[in-house]
Amino acid sequence: MGSNTKEVMVTEQQKHQKSNDASPQERTLKRAISDADKDVRRSEILAAAKRVFSTKGFHSTTIADIAKDANLSYGSIYWYFDSKDALFHELMTVEEQALKDYIYAARKDATTRPDQSFQAAVQATFEFFEADKALVKLLFRDSYALGDRFEAHLFRIYEGFVGDVEAVVTHYQEKGEIIDAPPHLVAFSIAALITEFAHRRLETDDGLPASVVADFVIKLLLEGLLPRRKDRSSGQSN
């Protein structure tokens, strides 16, 4: 409203002027020319997306939020990713790979070092999740409200995770360290406890340190998994 005679004649240059005096410290972004630079920029966007998604959830996160967190403009996100969905899918894939890498390393350790026990393997996995709670939120919590578009992807990731845990379980079953309960159900139970505790502790942050909680979960699991002998790591509680 008002006298819009002038506004109509505004030029593109004027519209695109930037306030050069507002925040001069973070201005003039270095351009990503080489492929290496572009990979870095992609990673920066993914890192920003991980932060924002895990904080606000998928639907409450806007592309503008991610752009702001990554110190980029809105449009630049679309220079590197086709859509919000594509960005989230890629983020899931990247995070899944980190998880897989970790599990595989743990399995390798387990088969290589003879002193490694089932307890150590589970504890290490537990601490891995404790160290990256954003990953827990992204991969194991957001699934539902995300709708059909992501359900299949998240389901596959979870299946893969449980499958990897199952391989560890089978390994120790063959060694006779734990009983021959159905390995898939055992693996799923372990996954459930790890993800729920990781999720939980990042909500409430009670006084308990991660190691104490991990010890508890492992003891709870082991007492049910250890074969019945006279005294084999009998848990003196309290």
Place this chain on the structure above:
Amino acid sequence: MGSNTKEVMVTEQQKHQKSNDASPQERTLKRAISDADKDVRRSEILAAAKRVFSTKGFHSTTIADIAKDANLSYGSIYWYFDSKDALFHELMTVEEQALKDYIYAARKDATTRPDQSFQAAVQATFEFFEADKALVKLLFRDSYALGDRFEAHLFRIYEGFVGDVEAVVTHYQEKGEIIDAPPHLVAFSIAALITEFAHRRLETDDGLPASVVADFVIKLLLEGLLPRRKDRSSGQSN
């Protein structure tokens, strides 16, 4: 576009005309005049909301979806509820009450009937969730993508649930049926396994019946919770 001379003069009666021949069976809704009728209508809306929310998730559900499912018009939802948020909050509260009622009944049973065991209490809770998977989705899964507005409410509900389970755990600890592990952590573990399995089985629907899964979880828990005796429910697996 086109000759809109007549359309402009359309009367309100014409705009509100209903297609009397299209679907005559569900037309002419009976009005809710009495307080009892209004309560029924509210409940119908809540039931419709539960169905749609648990199917599509919070953000993907529109008021139009709920209205359609409840056989009401869009505007009528707002006659009974102030906003989508208020509707969801009330739904959470109603579902929480159903959960509380169930747990309290189970506890009463447990203290009254001497033959009731810890196993029976846990198994009953497990089956309760299995029977109402929509509740699991609503109360224990949607929390994240819902954002700050509901996190506190959902957190309170979960805390209450764990607290109730904890009371059951303490009860059986006093009876000496299970060891004196930290009751809150034990309760949280039970809650984690129940909700995760209920959630999981409604995703994959593998061949396993609920009773088999419940048996497995209980056995896994018990082997860790039973005091060390000679032979007390030793699990001959396979």
Place this chain on the structure above:
DNA sequence: CCTAATAGATTGACGTATCAGTCAGCATAG
């Protein structure tokens, strides 16, 4: 017992805000 008037339950089109995705233009490295 029938008809008119009132209350309040019901409807759906509209206003408005949000946000994903587009695009025309700007700016810098080579």
Place this chain on the structure above:
DNA sequence: CTATGCTGACTGATACGTCAATCTATTAGG
């Protein structure tokens, strides 16, 4: 000078919440 990384205003679509109009059950009046 040119290619292309980068920008942010703009567009279209979606969906919440509002509201004036409509309809029906109940009451008041003849």
